[in-house]
Amino acid sequence: DSGVTQTPKHLITATGQRVTLRCSPRSGDLSVYWYQQSLDQGLQFLIQYYNGEERAKGNILERFSAQQFPDLHSELNLSSLELGDSALYFCASSGRGTTPEQYFGPGTRLTVT
Amino acid sequence: AQTVTQSQPEMSVQEAETVTLSCTYDTSESDYYLFWYKQPPSRQMILVIRQEAYKQQNATENRFSVNFQKAAKSFSLKISDSQLGDAAMYFCAYRTEFTGNQFYFGTGTSLTVIP
Numbered sequence: 001d002s003g004v005t006q007t008p009k010h011l012i013t014a015t016g017q018r019v020t021l022r023c024s025p026r027s028g029d030l031s032v033y034w035y036q037q038s039l040d041q042g043l044q045f046l047i048q049y050y051n052g053e054e055r056a057k058g059n060i061l062e063r064f065s066a067q068q069f070p071d072l073h074s075e076l077n078l079s080s081l082e083l084g085d086s087a088l089y090f091c092a093s094s095g096r097g098t099t100p101e102q103y104f105g106p107g108t109r110l111t112v113t
Numbered sequence: 114a115q116t117v118t119q120s121q122p123e124m125s126v127q128e129a130e131t132v133t134l135s136c137t138y139d140t141s142e143s144d145y146y147l148f149w150y151k152q153p154p155s156r157q158m159i160l161v162i163r164q165e166a167y168k169q170q171n172a173t174e175n176r177f178s179v180n181f182q183k184a185a186k187s188f189s190l191k192i193s194d195s196q197l198g199d200a201a202m203y204f205c206a207y208r209t210e211f212t213g214n215q216f217y218f219g220t221g222t223s224l225t226v227i228p
Contacts, residue, residue, distance in 0.1 A: 031214055037156075042220040043204065056215050088156060094216075100146045100165075100208055102216055104158035 003027065006091050006105035014113055018079040021108045025072055025093030031055070032074040033102060034066055035090040043090070049074055050095075081112045115140045117207050119219035126195045127227050133180075134190045134222045136205030142166075144210040147181065147188045152221075153201040161203070164188065192224075200226045 003026035013019055025032050034046040045058035049068035060066075063081075068074040078085060088109050092102040116139045126132035138147070149161040164172045164181050171179050176196075180189045192199055205219040 033216065043218045045216070045218070048215065050214075090158060092158070092216075094208075094214065100214070101148055101160050101163050102206075102208075103160070104150075106157055 002103040002105065004091060004093050004103050004105035006089075006108050008108060009106065010109050010111075012111045012113060013081060015081055015083060017081050017112075018077065019081065019110065021076040021078070021089055021091075021110075023074045023076070023091030023093075023105060025074070025091075026103055029093035029095045029103075030072065031093060031095040032068055032072070033092045033094070034060075034074070034076050035092065036087045037090060037107075038084075038087045046076070078110070083112050086110055086112045115142075115207050115209065115215075115217045117205055117217050117219040119203075119205055119222050121222045122220070123223045123225070125225040125227055126192070126199075128195055128197060130195055131191060131193045132195055132224065134192075134203050134205075134224065136188045136190070136219055138186050138188065138205075138207050138217075140186065140207065140209075142209060146208040146210070147179075148206040148208070149177070149179070149190045150204045150206060150218075151199075151201045152204065153198075158204075162190065195226050197226050197228065200224055 005024045030051045036044045046060040048056040066076045088107045092104045094102045145166045147164045151159045176193045202221045207217045
């Protein structure tokens with residue numbers, strides 16, 4: 001157990017809909033990262049937050065947005081969903097003490113039909 | 114921007130043998146971290162090993178060890194006594210010490226373990 005939680009585990013929705021994925025980082029971690037992984041693909045970095053502020057942006061579509069709240073949990077909002085958005089979405093956190101590595105949540109598997 | 118390259122999309126190894134996965138990276142920084150992550154069929158991302166750039170000694174975790182060549186910007190992972198459970202996708206990752214602790218991942222190497 002990495003200490004990073006993600007909900008829901010699975011999500012099935014239709015094209016054109018909007019969904020929200022939630023992530024709670026490890027206790028004390030200030031940085032949250034979002035990644036997208038399509039089937040048999042590598043990790044695509046979407047966005048990073050640090051203590052509530054956006055720190056870095058990757059290949060995140062305009063239809064996607066995210067935020068990190070004062071309690072450090074983060075949400076990734078995906079709107080106007082397309083079939084190609086079907087993927088595994090990972091949240092990771094890092095930054096506590098002397099541990100520089102990222103710890104990943106179990107992911108949310110999104111299926112757009 | 115930093116880049117991480119894994120030039121071996123697929124590798125295979127006989128059970129109980131040793132295999133080495135390659136990773137190179139490009140950076141102008143002197144302080145950074147390198148990692149190997151494992152993604153088994155369950156798709157959970159699991160940290161395998163970590164290397165600090167300021168440490169000359171190569172990191173070791175049980176059957177997993179790295180060969181860190183800072184000047185060559187090379188960071189390979191050696192798996193000894195390979196086991197069936199080692200079959201997975203392996204990702205090399207780089208973390209900056211500056212500019213917001215960003216991470217950069219390679220494209221992954223799929224490792225098959227042959228019984």
